[in-house]
Amino acid sequence: MDVRTYTPESGIRHPVALVREMVSDLSRCRGLAWRLFVRDIQAQYRQTVLGLLWAFLPPVATTAVFVLLNRGQILNVSDGIAVPYPVFVLSGMILWQTFGDAVQAPLRVVDSSAGLLSKINFPREALIVAAVGQSAFTSCIRLLLLVPIFVMYRMTPSYSALLFLLPYVVLLLMGSVIGVVASPFGILYKDVQRALPLMLQFWMLLTPVVYSRPDGGVLGLIAGLNPVSPLIESGRHWLVVGMAPPSGGFWLVTTATMAVALVSWVIFRVTLPVLMDRIEA
Amino acid sequence: MSDQLIDVCASSKKFCRDLKTSLAYGVRDIAREMVGSRGTGRSRLRHGEFWAVRDISFEVRRGDCLGLIGPNGSGKSTLLKMINGILKPDIGRISVRGRVSALIELGAGFSPILTGRENIYVNGSVLGMTTTEVDAKLDQIIHYSGIEEFIDMPVRSYSSGMRVRLGFAIAAHVDTDVLLIDEVLAVGDVGFKQRCFNTMANLAKDRAIIFVSHNMANIARIATSVLVMNSGEGIIHTPDVGSAIQQYFEQFPAMAGSRIGEHLVHLRECRVPGAEDDAPTVRYGEALVVELEYAVLGEDEPDVIHLKFFDKGASQVAVSYVRIPSGIAQIDGYRRLRVRVRDFPLSAGRYSIGIIFAEAYNDTVNGKIIAHYVSAITLRVVGSETISNISVQLPADVLLDEEYTEARSPDVRADRTLV
Numbered sequence: 240m241d242v243r244t245y246t247p248e249s250g251i252r253h254p255v256a257l258v259r260e261m262v263s264d265l266s267r268c269r270g271l272a273w274r275l276f277v278r279d280i281q282a283q284y285r286q287t288v289l290g291l292l293w294a295f296l297p298p299v300a301t302t303a304v305f306v307l308l309n310r311g312q313i314l315n316v317s318d319g320i321a322v323p324y325p326v327f328v329l330s331g332m333i334l335w336q337t338f339g340d341a342v343q344a345p346l347r348v349v350d351s352s353a354g355l356l357s358k359i360n361f362p363r364e365a366l367i368v369a370a371v372g373q374s375a376f377t378s379c380i381r382l383l384l385l386v387p388i389f390v391m392y393r394m395t396p397s398y399s400a401l402l403f404l405l406p407y408v409v410l411l412l413m414g415s416v417i418g419v420v421a422s423p424f425g426i427l428y429k430d431v432q433r434a435l436p437l438m439l440q441f442w443m444l445l446t447p448v449v450y451s452r453p454d455g456g457v458l459g460l461i462a463g464l465n466p467v468s469p470l471i472e473s474g475r476h477w478l479v480v481g482m483a484p485p486s487g488g489f490w491l492v493t494t495a496t497m498a499v500a501l502v503s504w505v506i507f508r509v510t511l512p513v514l515m516d517r518i519e520a
Numbered sequence: 521m522s523d524q525l526i527d528v529c530a531s532s533k534k535f536c537r538d539l540k541t542s543l544a545y546g547v548r549d550i551a552r553e554m555v556g557s558r559g560t561g562r563s564r565l566r567h568g569e570f571w572a573v574r575d576i577s578f579e580v581r582r583g584d585c586l587g588l589i590g591p592n593g594s595g596k597s598t599l600l601k602m603i604n605g606i607l608k609p610d611i612g613r614i615s616v617r618g619r620v621s622a623l624i625e626l627g628a629g630f631s632p633i634l635t636g637r638e639n640i641y642v643n644g645s646v647l648g649m650t651t652t653e654v655d656a657k658l659d660q661i662i663h664y665s666g667i668e669e670f671i672d673m674p675v676r677s678y679s680s681g682m683r684v685r686l687g688f689a690i691a692a693h694v695d696t697d698v699l700l701i702d703e704v705l706a707v708g709d710v711g712f713k714q715r716c717f718n719t720m721a722n723l724a725k726d727r728a729i730i731f732v733s734h735n736m737a738n739i740a741r742i743a744t745s746v747l748v749m750n751s752g753e754g755i756i757h758t759p760d761v762g763s764a765i766q767q768y769f770e771q772f773p774a775m776a777g778s779r780i781g782e783h784l785v786h787l788r789e790c791r792v793p794g795a796e797d798d799a800p801t802v803r804y805g806e807a808l809v810v811e812l813e814y815a816v817l818g819e820d821e822p823d824v825i826h827l828k829f830f831d832k833g834a835s836q837v838a839v840s841y842v843r844i845p846s847g848i849a850q851i852d853g854y855r856r857l858r859v860r861v862r863d864f865p866l867s868a869g870r871y872s873i874g875i876i877f878a879e880a881y882n883d884t885v886n887g888k889i890i891a892h893y894v895s896a897i898t899l900r901v902v903g904s905e906t907i908s909n910i911s912v913q914l915p916a917d918v919l920l921d922e923e924y925t926e927a928r929s930p931d932v933r934a935d936r937t938l939v
Contacts, residue, residue, distance in 0.1 A: 240697070245605055245614045247559030249552070274645040282633040355629045359622060360605045361646050427546045506554065512608045513549040515601075516535065517542055 250509045261364075261508060268362035275369035280376060294380045298332040305449045316450035321480050323392050329384060330475045331448040334410060337378035338467060339439045341414025344370035346425040346432060353426075353518045356511075363511055364504075371415045378411075385478070399482040405493070406474035413466065413496045419503045423510040426518055447472060452486075466492045524617070525698050525728035526580040526603060531612030532752075533573040533598055534565055541568045562610040572598045574752040575611075582697070585729040587743030587761065589736070589768045595752040596732045600624065600700045603730065618697025621647055623704045626687025632676035636667065636686055639675050643687070647694045657693045665689035666712070684708050692719050699723060702732045717742070736765050737833035762832030762870035766898060769834060785822060785877045785891035788854055789813035792897065800897060804868060804904035805915060808861040810897065812875070815854045822877035822890045825859060829911075830872045830895070837911035838866060843880075867904040867913040873897040 250257045284290045305328045308314040320327050348370035349356070356363070389396065425431035445458070446467050453459040462468045469489040476483050536542035545566060552561065565571070573595040580586050588596045601607045603614055604622045629646045630639045640661055644654040654661075662671050665685045667678075675683065685708060701720065708716070721742055723729070733739055739746065739761065746764035748755040756767045792800035793811050802808045810827065822844060829838040840861050848855050872895040879887035904913050 240618045242615060242617045243605055243620075244616075245602065245609055247562045247608060247610050247612075249554075249556045249559065251553065251556035252558065270650055271645040274642050274651075278631050278634060278638070278642045281638070282631045285633050352629075354625070355646065357601070357606060358625045358628045359646055360620065361648065423550050424547070427543045509553045510550045512606075513553055514546060515607050516533075516549075517546045 250512075251505070257505070257508070261504065264362040265364055268365035268368060271361060272365040272368035272372065275365060276372045276376075279369060279373050283373075291380060294377045295384055298329060298336055298381050298384065302329045302332050314449075320451055322394070326385075326388055326392060326394070326479050327451075327475070328449050329388060330479050331471055333378060333381045333384065334407070334471050334474050335443055335446065335448045335467075336381070337374065337407065338410045338414040338470075339443070340374040340377060341371055341411050342418045342421075342439060343435055344374045345415060345418035346422045346435065349422045349426060350432070357515060357518055363508070367415065367419060367507070371411060374414070375411055378407075394479070396478070397481040399477040399480075402482075403474050403478040406470040406477075406489070409493050409496050410467070410470050410474070412500055413470070413492075416496065416500050416503045419507050422507065423514055426514050442467070463487070466495075524579050524581050526578075526617075526730070527615045528576055528578050528599075528603065529613045529615075530575055530577050531573065531599075531602060531609040531614055532563075532571055532575055533595075533602055533607060534562075534569045534610050535572045535598075536566075536569045538568045545569075559610075571752045573602065576747075576749075576754050577612075578747060578754075578757055580698075580728040580730060582728050583725060584744050585724045585731055585742050587739040587746040587764075588730055588732045588749065589734070589739055589746060589765070590749035590755075594749040596749055597624070597702055598752075599749070600702050600730060600732060603698075604700055616698055619648065619695065620698040620700065621691060621694045621696040622700040622702070623688070623691045624700065624702045626691060626704050627675075627683045628687075630675050630683065630687070633674055635674055636665075636671040636678070637662070639686070640690055643690050644694070647691060648696075649694055653695075661689045661693050664692065681708050681712075685712055688712075688716055692716075692723070697727060699727050699729045701729065703734060736768070737835055740765060740831075740833035763898070765832055765834060766872060766895060769895065784818035784820060785814050785816055787812065787814045787875065787891070787893055787896065789856075790875065790893070790896045792899070793858075799870075799900045801900045801902055802864055804866070804901055804913070805863055806903075808864045808899075810859045810861075810873070811856070812859065813854050813856045814877070816890075818890070820879065820888070820890050821849050823880035824878050824887060826874075826876040826878065827859060827861070828874040828876065829866060829899075830874065831911045832870050835911075837871070863915065864901070865913060865915065866901050866911050868901050869911070871899045871901065871911075873899055 250260075284293070287293060302325060305314070305316075306325050309316060309324055345367050348366045352366055355361075356366075421431050421435065425435075442465075445461050446465055447462050448471060452462045452468065452472065466488075469486045469492055473483075473485040473489050476486075536545055576595075576599060578586065588599065590596055598607065600622065601624075602609055603616060604620060604624070605616070627639075627643065629643055631642065634642070637658075640658060641651065641654050644661075645651070649657075662668055665671075665682075665688075667682050667685055670678065670682065675686075678686070684704070688704065688708075699720075717738060720729070720731070724742060729742075731739070731742060743761050745757065745759040746761050746768075747757045748764050748767045756764055758764050789811065790813075791811050792802065793809055812825070816822065825842050825844060827840040827842075828836055829840075831837050840859070842859050844857070848857065875893045875896045876889055877891045878889045881887040
């Protein structure tokens with residue numbers, strides 16, 4: 240029979256048991272994560288008139304803003320771009336918002352499930368998996384926007400579009416890792432929740448989403464240090480332009496994200512039980 | 521079938537009174553967990569903290585039901601959450617074997633937008649059921665909840681009673697070894713409460729149950745042992761459910777010293793003569809004599825004495841009234857008198873007797889209460905042949921009337937001859 244023992248000791252002191260529990264909980268949580276995922280999708284769209292259309296609107300709206308600014312010569316950022324500017328911005332925007340949603344998802348779901356967390360013991364991973372799944376679902380729907388755009392500009396996707404899947408998954412992962420690491424602090428202080436959207440807004444402007452990476456200058460330097468840049472650039476290039484070697488730092492960012500993902504999972508698991516004292520509901 | 525499923529060993533839990541301090545401690549706790557603290561630092565109180573649960577130990581075996589009682593804020597729910605693995609103990613160690621399910625808040629995680637049926641799947645999987653299990657039990661759950669006609673309506677339009685019905689129906693169909701129940705039946709109509717209670721009693725047979733309730737009658741019916749808590753500490757843990765419930769009532773300040781109201785009568789002695797031990801005993805059907813020695817301290821002279829009898833569930837089951845002989849009022853200081861209850865009608869078990877000194881009453885108005893001693897005596901009744909848990913057993917016997925039997929016999933014979 241399954242035995243669970245609770246002591247004041249930190250879970251980190253028994254790494255073998257910790258990893259064993261993590262693996263068993265992950266397999267245990269699949270069914271629940273799926274249920275929560277379906278519940279959230281259904282609940283999200285059932286009480287709307289426009290339904291899934293709401294998924295399309297954010298990238299379309301932001302893209303429209305930048306296309307208009309560019310067309311009115313207020314911004315001049317379309318130099319040296321191989322595809323029509325609207326295609327460039329829209330694809331970049333879809334990728335960025337995938338990342339941004341994934342950053343906000345863990346904290347949002349932990350916060351909205353405080354009642355559940357403080358009453359029922361279920362594999363907590365399920366919440367995160369469901370929330371990240373929801374971000375993935377929304378961004379997959381958004382990718383459909385590229386179909387009419389491709390038709391409009393008489394473009395055909397190249398085989399390299401298949402490679403796009405890798406940076407896409409890494410973006411999702413990196414976003415959720417940031418969200419998961421932020422969530423213990425976000426449970427304690429609401430400041431984190433307020434800071435995240437603001438931070439993401441700035442971060443987007445410092446990332447080559449609506450412009451291509453400048454060769455030098457402060458912006459070029461920042462874009463070079465920004466871990467999101469290579470993912471967005473390569474992903475977009477493979478999706479709408481064609482085959483090219485990944486941009487600098489791509490593999491570094493990819494492997495680092497995978498490693499940090501495991502660490503963030505441990506952080507989440509180990510800190511959540513002590514945080515339950517603080518979210519008494 | 522008597523394997524130990526829950527083992528709580530010298531466990532404590534502390535909380536912080538102040539929000540800001542609590543949050544700051546939270547950040548420190550995160551850091552401490554991440555560097556792999558041994559947990560020894562958690563055993564001291566920091567500024568502003570208090571023990572919500574202090575040094576509790578017990579074990580529960582399969583088939584046992586531990587009733588957990590205590591005043592509000594005595595740490596019962598915290599203890600349940602610790603056993604459920606939601607809160608980490610700050611000191612001690614808790615082991616739980618087998619699948620655990622907690623009926624702490626019924627219908628936690630219900631999405632108001634979704635229908636009852638959809639929520640059965642969500643809630644079921646939160647409680648650890650697989651989709652196949654829910655599929656198999658879906659009809660049973662819906663039938664048990666008794667809200668078949670509303671099952672495809674969104675839960676937001678349910679009444680609170682309907683939500684609890686559905687929540688309980690789901691929780692009751694989860695196969696578990698350990699069941700933690702925290703005062704969940706407060707809502708719901710009488711019929712459903714009764715059904716839930718029967719279900720729980722049934723589930724208790726092959727599970728380990730911890731049952732928190734403020735309803736002592738329910739505790740008395742279902743618990744095989746009781747832990748009384750106050751201010752986080754375990755006051756008493758005993759299989760003697762009756763005396764534990766007695767202890768519970770003594771936790772309340774109003775009842776402390778077994779006295780309510782002003783102390784206008786001092787009851788110095790109150791005993792059952794002939795029984796010198798702690799639990800005076802009376803035989804069912806025989807006379808109960810209670811000897812009282814009291815002094816009147818105030819202006820008001822009591823005219824009557826009421827003896828109120830409470831069963832172990834603290835329900836009042838009987839009362840006796842006696843008039844105090846008027847001559848006794850002349851005596852200064854302590855007066856002694858005996859109250860006799862003839863043909864004592866309560867069935868075997870444990871009772872507590874409350875004693876009230878009051879002014880005379882007439883048909884319509886109760887007299888003013890001068891002094892009220894809530895549980896002055898604990899009484900054990902023996903000798904009744906009963907299998908029910910009904911307190912009052914009215915003496916009855918069969919009347920075999922000779923004339924009746926004789927008159928009847930020829931008729932029987934006559935019937936036979938007719939055939």
